[in-house]
Amino acid sequence: MNTNTELTYIFGFNNEHQTEALAGALPIGQFSPQRCPYELYAEQFSTTAFTRPRHDNRRTWTYRIRPSIAMGDFSKIDKGAVRSGPITEVDCPPNVMRWDALPIPEAPTDFIDGLTTMAANGDVRGQSGIGIHVYSANQGMGDRSFYSADGELLFIPQLGEFIAITEMGKLAIKPGEILVIPRGIKFKIEPNQGPIRGYVCENYGSPMELAERGPAGANGFANQRDFQYPTAYFEETEGEHVVIAKFCGEFYQAKQNHSPFDVVAWVGNSAPYKYDLSRFNVLNTVSFDHPDPSIFTVLTSPSSETGVANVDFVIFPPRWMVAENTFRPPWYHRNFMSEFMGLIEGTYDAKEKGFEPGGMSLHNCMTPHGPEADVFDKASQAELVPQRYENTMAFMLESRYIIAPTKFALNTPLRQNNYLACWGDLKKHFNGQP
Ligand SMILES: O=C(O)Cc1cc(O)ccc1O
Ligand SMILES: [Fe+2]
Numbered sequence: 001m002n003t004n005t006e007l008t009y010i011f012g013f014n015n016e017h018q019t020e021a022l023a024g025a026l027p028i029g030q031f032s033p034q035r036c037p038y039e040l041y042a043e044q045f046s047t048t049a050f051t052r053p054r055h056d057n058r059r060t061w062t063y064r065i066r067p068s069i070a071m072g073d074f075s076k077i078d079k080g081a082v083r084s085g086p087i088t089e090v091d092c093p094p095n096v097m098r099w100d101a102l103p104i105p106e107a108p109t110d111f112i113d114g115l116t117t118m119a120a121n122g123d124v125r126g127q128s129g130i131g132i133h134v135y136s137a138n139q140g141m142g143d144r145s146f147y148s149a150d151g152e153l154l155f156i157p158q159l160g161e162f163i164a165i166t167e168m169g170k171l172a173i174k175p176g177e178i179l180v181i182p183r184g185i186k187f188k189i190e191p192n193q194g195p196i197r198g199y200v201c202e203n204y205g206s207p208m209e210l211a212e213r214g215p216a217g218a219n220g221f222a223n224q225r226d227f228q229y230p231t232a233y234f235e236e237t238e239g240e241h242v243v244i245a246k247f248c249g250e251f252y253q254a255k256q257n258h259s260p261f262d263v264v265a266w267v268g269n270s271a272p273y274k275y276d277l278s279r280f281n282v283l284n285t286v287s288f289d290h291p292d293p294s295i296f297t298v299l300t301s302p303s304s305e306t307g308v309a310n311v312d313f314v315i316f317p318p319r320w321m322v323a324e325n326t327f328r329p330p331w332y333h334r335n336f337m338s339e340f341m342g343l344i345e346g347t348y349d350a351k352e353k354g355f356e357p358g359g360m361s362l363h364n365c366m367t368p369h370g371p372e373a374d375v376f377d378k379a380s381q382a383e384l385v386p387q388r389y390e391n392t393m394a395f396m397l398e399s400r401y402i403i404a405p406t407k408f409a410l411n412t413p414l415r416q417n418n419y420l421a422c423w424g425d426l427k428k429h430f431n432g433q434p
Helices: 373-381 407-411 419-423
Strands: 009-011 017-020 041-046 059-064 075-077 097-099 116-120 130-137 144-148 152-159 162-166 169-173 177-181 187-191 196-203 228-230 238-247 250-258 263-268 273-276 297-302 309-316 319-321 338-346 360-363 387-389 392-399
Touching: 017 228, 116 407, 130 187, 130 392, 152 338, 162 177, 169 177, 169 228, 169 273, 196 309, 373 419
Parallel strands: 144 238
Antiparallel strands: 009 228, 017 263, 041 059, 059 263, 075 250, 097 360, 116 130, 130 196, 144 187, 152 177, 152 196, 162 169, 162 187, 177 273, 228 273, 238 250, 297 309, 309 392, 319 387, 338 360, 338 392
């Protein structure tokens, strides 16, 4: 699809943004006048309870050609390879696991057809936990749109550019950027040129927030100003349209006789947004030792326990490494939190072989892991001059809940059954000498 990529955005994470595609479409000074400008319908859209504290409250007022309920009934359809937490179709072994990237489809495949769940946790009905999906597509969605009532969708593209057409406007997305679509917002994904592939974290829990800065102060890490929201865009298109909803872990479709992208103006803080990961202001040690990877958290969905995330989205971006007298790669570890990793670009410093762009790994709660044997040998001998880590962008979805692989993930030939072998050469160096 040849889509216009000269899109305009409004900046600022979680601001009360306002935008109108027709001048004067937003009511002034109130949300719900007796008659709206342009005879539009007012519809409130909320992604937190009305009663959540003000700083955590998310809602948007939309002014649209028809209210969303101008649609047919839902009927259940095949959900393909999409699954939701809890995963009960197979056991969840504690083994370390790694996978190759999903192939690009040969047959015409849109975003919905190509969506495949690798793992999930928590409980979709209880609004806790996450689903971890991969997408691999070569077609636009035509007259279909999609929304998840089960969770907010964090897209982490790895290959190919696309336009996300959403109820709040259009966003142009490329690898190196992320896109977050709130729970319930309808969208369609239109590849720009050629196939697209990437990861999607479906967050069943509380909407993503920016990680706290603590003693780092008022600036640094992910800065609010770098988050980009779309400007209002509408289609006044009549003709058959199919809305596909993910609800309670199943897919349902409903027909309507017009485009759902008919929001002429909106005001609020619940809307899709994008962020360029290269804007992340990396803070790290300038003395010694390897800090915990929580310093690289971009977004976090908190659970009800302070400091314990439903899910953290963490990146490992290009950066300088200057630590003195330090084993610089990640240390060996066994952790409380469960870790699912992917690679957007280049090489990850703890795994120089076998973890390819588009690939994935899973290290669950208390499952031991750390650098592969070759990396240990190299890093223990390396001259510790300042070194720039280039051509690298891995990410981690870290969750308090055990991350259970799907039946597909356990059984696919993409799974590397020899993953453990990368640690197989870890020799004993102990010789009784200090
Ligand atoms: O396991 C991994 O590679 C991710 C990771 C990176 C790091 O720098 C510290 C801890 C950690 O789990
Ligand atoms: Fe880890």
